[in-house]
Amino acid sequence: MSAIKESLVPPDEGTRLNLYRSLVELRYFEKRVYDLFLKNLVGGTTHLSLGQEAIAAGFGAALREGDYTLATYRGHAHTLARGVPMAPILAELMGRGTGLMSGKGGSMHLTSVEHHVMGSYAIIGAHLPIACGTAWSAQYRGSDQVTVCFFGDGTTNIGAFHEALNFAAVWKLPVVFVCENNLYMEYTPIGDVTAVPRPAADRAGAYGLDPVTVDGNDPDAVYVVAREAVGRARRGEGPSLIEALTYRHGGHSRADPAKYRPEEEVKAWLARDPIPIYRQRLIADGVAASVLDEIDRWALDAVDEATEEAKAAPPPGADLLLKDVWADGSATWRN
Amino acid sequence: MAKLTYRHAVARGIAQEMRRDDSVVFLGEDVAAAGGVFKTTGGLLEEFGGRRVRDTPISEQAILGAAMGAAMTGLRPIAEIMFADFFAVCWDIVANEIAKMRYMTGGQITLPLVIRAANGGGLRFGAQHSQAIENWAMAIPGLKVVAPSTPRDVVGLLAASIRDPDPVIFLEAKSLYAVSEDVEDGEIVDTLGTARAVRDGGDATIVALGPMVPKACAAADELAEEGIRCEVLDLRSLVPLDTRSVLESVARTGRLFTVEENPRLCGWGAEVSSIVSEEIFGDLTGPIVRITTPHIPLPSAHALEELALPSAARIAETVRKALAS
Ligand SMILES: Cc1ncc(C[n+]2csc(CCOP(=O)(O)OP(=O)(O)O)c2C)c(N)n1
Ligand SMILES: [Mg+2]
Numbered sequence: 190m191s192a193i194k195e196s197l198v199p200p201d202e203g204t205r206l207n208l209y210r211s212l213v214e215l216r217y218f219e220k221r222v223y224d225l226f227l228k229n230l231v232g233g234t235t236h237l238s239l240g241q242e243a244i245a246a247g248f249g250a251a252l253r254e255g256d257y258t259l260a261t262y263r264g265h266a267h268t269l270a271r272g273v274p275m276a277p278i279l280a281e282l283m284g285r286g287t288g289l290m291s292g293k294g295g296s297m298h299l300t301s302v303e304h305h306v307m308g309s310y311a312i313i314g315a316h317l318p319i320a321c322g323t324a325w326s327a328q329y330r331g332s333d334q335v336t337v338c339f340f341g342d343g344t345t346n347i348g349a350f351h352e353a354l355n356f357a358a359v360w361k362l363p364v365v366f367v368c369e370n371n372l373y374m375e376y377t378p379i380g381d382v383t384a385v386p387r388p389a390a391d392r393a394g395a396y397g398l399d400p401v402t403v404d405g406n407d408p409d410a411v412y413v414v415a416r417e418a419v420g421r422a423r424r425g426e427g428p429s430l431i432e433a434l435t436y437r438h439g440g441h442s443r444a445d446p447a448k449y450r451p452e453e454e455v456k457a458w459l460a461r462d463p464i465p466i467y468r469q470r471l472i473a474d475g476v477a478a479s480v481l482d483e484i485d486r487w488a489l490d491a492v493d494e495a496t497e498e499a500k501a502a503p504p505p506g507a508d509l510l511l512k513d514v515w516a517d518g519s520a521t522w523r524n
Numbered sequence: 525m526a527k528l529t530y531r532h533a534v535a536r537g538i539a540q541e542m543r544r545d546d547s548v549v550f551l552g553e554d555v556a557a558a559g560g561v562f563k564t565t566g567g568l569l570e571e572f573g574g575r576r577v578r579d580t581p582i583s584e585q586a587i588l589g590a591a592m593g594a595a596m597t598g599l600r601p602i603a604e605i606m607f608a609d610f611f612a613v614c615w616d617i618v619a620n621e622i623a624k625m626r627y628m629t630g631g632q633i634t635l636p637l638v639i640r641a642a643n644g645g646g647l648r649f650g651a652q653h654s655q656a657i658e659n660w661a662m663a664i665p666g667l668k669v670v671a672p673s674t675p676r677d678v679v680g681l682l683a684a685s686i687r688d689p690d691p692v693i694f695l696e697a698k699s700l701y702a703v704s705e706d707v708e709d710g711e712i713v714d715t716l717g718t719a720r721a722v723r724d725g726g727d728a729t730i731v732a733l734g735p736m737v738p739k740a741c742a743a744a745d746e747l748a749e750e751g752i753r754c755e756v757l758d759l760r761s762l763v764p765l766d767t768r769s770v771l772e773s774v775a776r777t778g779r780l781f782t783v784e785e786n787p788r789l790c791g792w793g794a795e796v797s798s799i800v801s802e803e804i805f806g807d808l809t810g811p812i813v814r815i816t817t818p819h820i821p822l823p824s825a826h827a828l829e830e831l832a833l834p835s836a837a838r839i840a841e842t843v844r845k846a847l848a849s
Contacts, residue, residue, distance in 0.1 A: 257597065291630035300629040307596060308629070312620050318586045319621065322593015329549065329575065329599060352583035356590065359581060513631035514666055516689030523765040523799075524717060
């Protein structure tokens, strides 16, 4: 792991409890999505962040209200970590009218402008250039809003990644690019299709950026790296590219049993599950287990409540079909 | 009142809007210091400075992505894609992202942005720098498509596009950049979705767009000398589409001819034809005829390109024959 200047300052206990809460919230939520899928209550596809929660949680904790985030189709965790309530997200996944986007976007496109969650994007790489735009806008308006853009290891091999990195560096934009390297693009190991061992960090130098890698399963480490990069961006010192090493516990999407991964590899990474490890660390550092149990219970209750709320919601009304193509609310293209 | 070229009308329209609205910003390749490869944007950097008028790397996805991100967070960007053909390297951002974002998010996001591009043939640039891509853009729900045919319309429609709250693909006819006309001083703001009759006549309706408008007019003038009077409608925008003006005109003349620069298949004329035949079939006195570029990549040699693009002579001959039979 590369050296980070602020890495010696660990998060305080309040922040760590927040990180823990965020972790278990994301974990229970994603597990519930999986269950609902098996019960046929969630249609289409879903891409879960099970195993990768520490990255969304660590960045979520390092951001301020008003900062922008952009995520991928694997974006439930990143959306929750910005404070978007669970019920409208679940309702969106279940195709209900109370969904975050009224049921018109689905699992892959979670967006909540109110929370500055500026979209989840399902075309590989597309949102990196768009993140340049939200960062440019903040820079132009003289606000100190920072943009954080999450994507996967596979995304480092598409042109938009390289266009965006160069563009952000040349314009010195307040944006942090976060590559969640879970070792696989879809089903193909990233190492088989990438010219360098570290898909993001080894490319950073091409854009005048420092190569930064972090243990993406360690919420403290992610938080510290995030705080540093976000701080740099906020101070006008330009973009960062961070490669967070992690592993997804399940398949790429709900259709994928992930049989292509060696058993030993899966076992080794399951042993590095961020949540039990973090729990043990907090207890070792003096946090009472009962406090953590309380957080666990709260998270599970919150997921249960959101599930009931989403299940009870009606499907979107037919009037929504022809609504909101244009800013005037209509879909009219002729007189 | 002063002479204004189609080329200089671009900078005038942008400047007019940048003066009144600080959220209007402009980016593209070679647009600032160099004033654009077609010399359409000279003077903007000098007047508005490098913060608002920005040169970019050769990164069409980054240009349009940046425009999109900026538009969804409070700016009104104008992005230039040098040749409309280059939309093919950033079509994801246009078709998948910009066009769909508002709908997919249940109306949370508004994208007031304009993408300008030099469109169409006539300058012998060959198949990758001459395409008329209005039919690509028109096929995607969520994009407005505007194509001015005169210098005055460049100013007025560009202003309307910049003020419009939705994404607009603004297609400048590169074959018309050198054309000039007298244009009044002061602010000009037009309305999208309004066709204009540029020739009057009761025998046939010729609907045209962009650089096909002057050709349709020349054809109408030629036919008028033979006693055939054609109404020429300049559509000016494909989305929104002023079907009312088209239907009203065709109901009066009984005949419809469309003149399209795009290759034949799925050109806008097909949509206009289908609307007319669905809605006022009984008013037609003869078949609808589409005049288009053949369904081929555009050749480079002058002699071949001239044959490919609809010409005034081809339009006149087509109308003449159709009305005679
Ligand atoms: C342009 C494009 N190509 C291919 C796909 C299909 N696809 C969806 S996810 C994915 C893998 C992406 O891998 P990575 O960036 O590592 O993200 P991860 O899914 O591992 O989080 C692919 C190939 C797509 N959505 N967009
Ligand atoms: Mg991956």
